[in-house]
Amino acid sequence: MQTRKFGALAGLAAAGVALGVAEAVAILTGASTSPLLSVGGVVIDSVPASVKDFAVDVFYTYDKLALSIGTLVVLAAIAAGIGVLATRRRIWGYTGIALFGVVGIAAALSRHNAPWYAFVPTLLGAAAGAGVLHWLLTHEAGDNATPEERRWFLRAAGYTILGAAVVGFAGRWWSTRRNVEADRAAIDLPSVPPNTVAPLPPEADANLPDLAPFVTPNKDFYQIDTSLVVPQLTTEDWKLRIFGRVEKEITISWAELLKRPMIERYVTLACVSNEVGGGLISNAKWQGVRVDDLLAEARPKAGADQVVSRSIDGFTAGTPTAVLRDGRDAMLAIAMNGEPLPVEHGFPVRMVVPGLYGYVSATKWLVELELTSFADFDAYWIKRGWSAQGPIKTESRIDTPRDGSNPRAGEIMIAGVAWAQHRGVSKVEIRIDDGAWQTATLLPVPSIDTWRQWTLKWAATPGRHRITVRATDNGGQTQTDAVAPPDPDGATGRHSINIDVK
Numbered sequence: 001m002q003t004r005k006f007g008a009l010a011g012l013a014a015a016g017v018a019l020g021v022a023e024a025v026a027i028l029t030g031a032s033t034s035p036l037l038s039v040g041g042v043v044i045d046s047v048p049a050s051v052k053d054f055a056v057d058v059f060y061t062y063d064k065l066a067l068s069i070g071t072l073v074v075l076a077a078i079a080a081g082i083g084v085l086a087t088r089r090r091i092w093g094y095t096g097i098a099l100f101g102v103v104g105i106a107a108a109l110s111r112h113n114a115p116w117y118a119f120v121p122t123l124l125g126a127a128a129g130a131g132v133l134h135w136l137l138t139h140e141a142g143d144n145a146t147p148e149e150r151r152w153f154l155r156a157a158g159y160t161i162l163g164a165a166v167v168g169f170a171g172r173w174w175s176t177r178r179n180v181e182a183d184r185a186a187i188d189l190p191s192v193p194p195n196t197v198a199p200l201p202p203e204a205d206a207n208l209p210d211l212a213p214f215v216t217p218n219k220d221f222y223q224i225d226t227s228l229v230v231p232q233l234t235t236e237d238w239k240l241r242i243f244g245r246v247e248k249e250i251t252i253s254w255a256e257l258l259k260r261p262m263i264e265r266y267v268t269l270a271c272v273s274n275e276v277g278g279g280l281i282s283n284a285k286w287q288g289v290r291v292d293d294l295l296a297e298a299r300p301k302a303g304a305d306q307v308v309s310r311s312i313d314g315f316t317a318g319t320p321t322a323v324l325r326d327g328r329d330a331m332l333a334i335a336m337n338g339e340p341l342p343v344e345h346g347f348p349v350r351m352v353v354p355g356l357y358g359y360v361s362a363t364k365w366l367v368e369l370e371l372t373s374f375a376d377f378d379a380y381w382i383k384r385g386w387s388a389q390g391p392i393k394t395e396s397r398i399d400t401p402r403d404g405s406n407p408r409a410g411e412i413m414i415a416g417v418a419w420a421q422h423r424g425v426s427k428v429e430i431r432i433d434d435g436a437w438q439t440a441t442l443l444p445v446p447s448i449d450t451w452r453q454w455t456l457k458w459a460a461t462p463g464r465h466r467i468t469v470r471a472t473d474n475g476g477q478t479q480t481d482a483v484a485p486p487d488p489d490g491a492t493g494r495h496s497i498n499i500d501v502k
């Protein structure tokens with residue numbers, strides 16, 4: 001075997017073992033101490049917002065999978081290079097591993113709430129990697145090796161890489177799923193007093209194929225967050241601290257939260273990154289505790305015009321204190337569509353605020369509410385150039401017929417959703433080609449805080465047609481046709497589709 005190939009394999013084996021050991025140790029010390037996850041987290045937090053939008057656009061919510069795979073490919077290439085160098089001078093190999101170690105340790109220690117022992121997984125991983133490199137290099141099967149030695153080496157390197165990969169991935173999977181799913185399954189949701197339950201009008205859903213259902217099933221609910229693996233927070237470890245510019249600091253445990261009065265509401269969440277016609281919007285029934293009650297107990301001081309909600313992973317959103325206290329159903333949600341919050345959607349507790357985009361309100365894995373001012377603190381996306389104020393814009397979408405489809409001539413149903421959370425949708429209009437705006441039928445809704453389905457029957461004539469939608473909210477504002485991108489405070493424009501009627 002050529003020395004170069006041998007070196008590359010040895011480098012890969014050393015890196016595989018280093019990562020495998022580090023990930024296995026991180027099972028004990030916590031996901032936040034994993035070098036892979038903390039380096040990934042640093043990358044996510046430091047890429048410019050424009051690149052991140054691009055990633056969201058291109059990979060949708062698979063952006064993090066793409067990031068992980070990309071990282072592994074780059075790591076493998078560097079590891080192979082280090083291995084090759086190590087066959088020339090061994091010290092270069094150890095130096096390469098040490099540099100990786102330093103990067104991993106620096107990243108782990110820099111993470112939000114990093115424990116003092118966050119360096120341990122990387123240190124042990126790097127030591128194991130160096131050991132493997134040493135071992136393989138002293139059993140050098142380079143140019144003057146016998147065929148048996150070569151085969152032995154290939155097999156040793158192969159098994160080492162495979163073993164490390166299996167240990168690493170199995171460990172990561174096991175450690176992220178362990179406690180929390182069992183904890184979640186054991187939860188007995190407190191009942192909601194009947195008079196606080198938001199009734200769902202039976203006719204809210206037209207039940208048309210291709211039309212987004214009025215209530216989005218949890219598994220189909222859009223997901224956006226900055227965490228590489230979803231934070232795992234048990235109800236036992238969870239507590240919420242309300243502090244900052246308040247008269248009375250409050251800390252609440254899970255048991256105490258469950259004892260408080262609960263409400264249940266349908267609220268449609270929307271992401272500011274949603275493009276016109278896009279799918280980063282979903283509707284669910286949330287159960288939780290009113291935020292205004294808690295704030296009233298904490299008594300915000302004068303000038304505390306911003307409530308910063310902070311996640312266990314350090315994400316922050318800044319919400320106007322006035323919005324949280326204006327009587328709308330802002331809540332600390334513990335359940336989504338009748339089950340405890342799915343881990344991806346913020347288990348055990350998240351914020352839900354009707355009328356505001358998620359990036360300024362909907363903090364998942366919530367652990368802190370800090371009363372401060374907009375002048376004093378910029379939350380996660382504000383630091384990256386997005387608007388500090390994020391009211392949801394009045395928008396609408398055509399779901400059926402599908403863009404580019406070929407429906408048969410004759411009567412067809414055009415249908416979609418429209419939203420203007422906390423103002424409510426008062427009218428939806430449809431235009432076929434350059435015709436007049438026709439008023440669509442609005443389906444009933446439980447409140448002004450959800451999206452609203454709409455339908456319009458149309459006698460489709462053969463040929464190409466363009467269908468455009470616009471909504472008007474209860475404030476009398478009609479959705480603008482001025483096209484704007486999502487950055488900095490939400491996309492505008494009108495959704496239209498092209499069809500070819502047969």
Ligand SMILES: Nc1nc2c(c(=O)[nH]1)N[C@H]1C(S)=C(S)[C@@H](COP(=O)(O)O)O[C@H]1N2
Binds near residue numbers: 271346357359365
């Ligand atoms: N901890 C945490 N909470 C978060 C985010 C995040 O990155 N981290 N993203 C916010 C954004 S931008 C949106 S749009 C909503 C999405 O909530 P969902 O994933 O449950 O749909 O969560 C918000 N809460």
Ligand SMILES: [Mo]
Binds near residue numbers: 224270273357359
């Ligand atoms: Mo978002």
